[in-house]
Amino acid sequence: MNELPEYIDGIPNISGEEKIVLKAARRQDSKELRGDNSRFGKIKSAFSIALHMQQPLIPAGGHDLQSAEIISNLKYMMDHQDIGDNHNAPVFHWCYKRIGEFIPQLVAEGKEPRIMLDYSGELFHGLRQMGCNDVLDSLKNITCNEEYRRCVDWLGCTWGHAVAPSTPVQDYKLHVQAWQHHFAAIFGLDALARVKGFSPAEMAIPNHPDVCYEFIETLKDSGFMWVLVQEHTVENPKTGHGVEQPHIPHRLVAKNSKGETASIIALVKTQGSDTKLVAQMQPYYEAKSLANQELAGHKIPPLVTQIGDGENGGVMMNEFPGKYMEAVRESSGTDTPIMNGTEYLENLFALGITEKDLPEIQPVLQKRIWDRFESGKGPDELARAIAELKKEDDRFHMEGGSWTNNISWVEGYENVLDPMEKVSASFSERMLGRNISTSDPAYRNALFHLLMTQTSCYRYWGQGIWTDYARELCRRTMDIIGTR
Template sequence: MLNLGDDIIDGLPNITGCESEIQEAIASGAKDLIYVQKDIKPFAGIRAGFANVLHMHQPLVPAGGSDIKTAKVISNLRYMLDNPTIGDYHDAPTFLHCYERMGDFIPDLVAEGHDPRITLEYSGSLLFGLRQMGEDRILEKLKKLTCDPKFQKNVEWVGMPWAHVVAPSTPVQDFKYHVQAFQQHFASIFGVDALKRIRGFSPSEMALPNDPDVAYGYIKTLKECGYQWVLIQEHTIELISTGGPLENKYIPHLLVARSSRGDSVSITAIIKTQGSDSKLIGQMQPYYEAQSLSHKPNTLAGKDIPPLVTQVADGENGGVMMNEFPSKFLAVMRESSHTPVPPMNVSEYLEHLSLLGITEDDYPTVQPIMQNRIWSAMKPGDGPERLRAVIEEQRAAGNGFNMEGGSWTNEISWVKGYENLLGPMEKLSVELHEKVGQIESKGGKIDTKEARWRNALFHLLVTQTSCYRYWGQGMWTDFGLEVIRRGREIIEKEF
């Protein structure tokens, strides 16, 4: 059994050093059924299902001291707790409770004889921050949900980028670091067996690259890291057959990414409908939507299947999630358990489909938005230069064309207005990779278990969090630029 040791090493999260061993472990159980028994009749008596994903995240900030140049990198949650008079920072204790409450809700519901479901998504930076703050109680509750066989069918985890980065505007060469860092960090807390049960991936801000070469690299990374499905916002993709919107949002689709060089990769896509509104899950809207769909015929590959309504929302943000969600969640789980419209996690749903003989080949095929306009003007295989020319032609033609990717809302750009941060961020990435290249060109090799690599990688990943941009210019970009400065200093001194 692979033993990763402690989840904090010399004050830093355990995020690197066991990449190949982890991928081998994940691959060894990739075809195992983990939520449904083979002798269970698929979907017996089920007319519709609903899945709720709780997204939890706190960034890391250089705020553990009065001088930003020397302040310790700490969780933003710690900063909030220490500064309750700033803005809405008085909500920090409630946030802490939100991170642990499923550890009480699920066991209580199971003890009552109900069959609840929930999907959890915690960023690596949040998990590290909780441990750094000494909140072992919360992590132990999560570990019980994750590792106790009594609750394994009730709770599904999904993977995410370690520092909550937006894929379309993250240096392509770094995105895989985030994916692998999350996997190793998660396994160091909850164990490799728990990691092997993670089949799905939840993109930060529901961001999907639509530049063909970036999208190809993105999906290729997910597949190489063992992920079998990905959550996708409905308006960030288009049908390959028509270039138009989806015809049925409540069944799986096959997301196909084709590159300018002619390569292709695909992954199962689970569609999240509507925008990012925590009230949808806070008021358990997916359950009521599933009820409304339960009497409509739904087929895939000629077989009758129930629709699955899937939503993801912040698990701690906003008055509805903080105050109204607990009682509503408990009530709906009690009402829906063991009924024709039950809660059902995504991997469980996909396992039922597999027992019916339905495979990815049966799913409708989709691609990232705007790509129909690209492939109408060129073919996969025409090469990167032709792709760049077509992109410029389409930009000039207008009609809303852009290659910034799609996310939960197309009203926010993760690029425009942040050049003062993105430029240095990308420079840090380039400098690190150049140093590695120089070492390798001289016959050397970077050992990813080395302390200097862990330190440099940690700072690189922290700089790329979406929060340094989402929260606007000022303090947040200052935080980002300071971590970048430290990262460059580490590279200069240690490499």
Template sequence: FPAGANGELISNLQYMFEHSDEGDNHNAGVFAWCYSRMGDFIPELVSQGCNPRIMLDYSGNLLWGLRQMGRDDVLNNLKRITCEPQYQPYVEWLGTMWSHAVVPSTPIPDLKLHIQAWQHYFAAIFGYDALARVKGFSPPEMHLPNHPDTLFEYIKALKECGYRWLLVQEHSVERPDGSGLWHDDKYIPNRLVARNSRGETISITALIKTQGSDTKLVAQMQPYHEAKSRGRQQIGNVTVPCLVSQIADGENGGVMMNEFPPSFNPAWHEIKGNGGGTSDVVGFNGTEYLELIEAAGVNPEDYPVCQAMNQHKIWQRVDPDKATPEAVAKAIEELNQTDHQFHMDGASWTDDLSWVKGYENVLEPMNQLSALFHEKYDSLVKQDAAVTQRRDYQEALLYTLLVETSCFRYWGQGTWTDYARELYRRGEALVKS
């Protein structure tokens, strides 16, 4: 955000270091260590004969901040466990959005821009070989859009960018008939199916994050204890081990900062003592698990099917085989008026042009800046892809993506709003110049 000495863009971490007397900014050094510490924990555990696993999710924004601050100590520690072959089996990076933008409220044409910008930035730091191993996606705040068009375009963008699975929260999905997921189905991969307002379908593998897993529980290695209570399960005619998928959302309340290390490291020693880390309960990363069960003969077509929450209510009103954007919009409008439990996150979508038209008079700055950006650049990029290498394009893109960070999503009052307004002002000046 624009809080440098002369209004330049700096990261929150840098701001914490520069204003250590405000709030809990005295923790800046500890935060930096948290971003770096897996580069110490994993080699240490491996040298002790353990078989640890960790999946990492850092926004492009965060990686940029570390680079901007010259924190090569942190980045080199992460490079060690990412790029050195002896640590690759233990560490999996998950892709995410470039800035911490929640998917349902991000303008649809920007979803792919965030996804690609993260990939470009990750590759610039860790190399293309490391990027080629990034197959799973971790959505900011675990938000899953349930509007048929937004979800369809999101999954389409993920697949076009090479992702093969997505982490999904159990209460954000339902079975096709609208009932909740069967308990056992939460511990095996699901096939998340999205149908858009034209009736087209697309699907991607989803690993389900179970509900009992807020940050505090993950910090105490609750997934490990949950896994102890699970047996094996059948997918098609193949029996496989269950997978308990969990995620913690960084430094809320200091839990990951303080409680995670004394729980994470001993768990791998306990696992080592119970079967050498190769039997009983073991650690898996997401892609590793999917590759192993598929190599054992599991067919992804046999994964249980799920869809985004509340979608069954739309398809009860609209025949999927005769779906039109108008019929879906009408069904959503009726449901909003008659069903207080019905919530739809996301937006309808036809194509870039009508999207820009539709937002011409919308006051929400985020949508406005995005519309201005696409109005200026989409036709230019179509004529010549090299436009994306131009400085003016990249600067305008940077401000468009930054304004979509979730911290700026609620345009109320206060410092964050002032920062967001300034980012918007700069972005608008760039796209109008």
């Protein structure tokens, strides 16, 4: 039985019970998270895959942009299957549901399936709004049923698929907490207590020292134990070069301009953004070629970790089911099993390894900052150092790193970012600044609209109708906030 209602006044339950939700999120039952993994000390390697799922909410439920109902992009695709690739909509629907079919089937065969899942809050709401209760019921079964829940490792994310480098710090925290709230309302507080990993939208982590510090502080304060990072978004603090041992856990360390330090465990996703890596189960075949590695005086199995869109592309839509079933059947009970990230880390901790034993990494390009700026000298000195570096090298940037470094989440989108920043400032002034209760219906409605405006899809998919959608949502949000 769920302790929280999923909807309040027609709005997803994304605020109002922060104390209850945070208490659950910070729970740490190591034994349950570790599972019954008596073979961990005998395996030579392991592999892990995550499926990322997202559909934005758009003002497209009607012909007039200013009055159109806000619907899921999946709903729009379903209703307009004659346009472009929209004929894939029914397959997308199955992609969101099908892992809930695969897990019980494999468990019934005596196998040990594992999967990490990353679904945005926007997608949860869109599916429910469309009446896709079969999807959520399927996911709820593998998440809450004691027979299957060990197999599923949910990853926290931003409710509205907001990217960390260009989302205001206070809003990013609202996204994270809104997702936890919404997840708990759907799957229950006990299920939320098992969510210990975090998946940043677009694999984007901030490299500005002050922003990255707040990013890690938000995750740690919200109860997360680890974060998934893209290999080329981080560097060795001593050399500024890439990660030498990507298949062992690291410690992502952030120093800010005030001299404060924050850190969180990081699992490294290798290679690029090709969903075929997950769809064709490449991590399994790579893991089979690896052997134990040395860490803190222990021989540990390396973990090959990958994440990919769980619905996009013909290979993912068509080949993943067979490849996943085949890899799980073949690897179960061997010395290269499939494992989830939290399960793997908890088994490492059981060996006596601690977070402090893990090699350090930091966001990409930061070594160049620390070579000329001493942490603790304040934000003005930091800004001066960054400006000097940009002047010396036009490739130097503080826009963070993501799964694709050929797309800027800032440059060229000023016509979207300016309204977004005004909405954020207005929300901060009229809602947060006036201490409006988070259980107030007006607050929840304003928050719901604010989070929608900040989805990365409004920038990633280019200028045109998508930026029109973004500006329209910003207009509506300003109207809602302005009624206070």
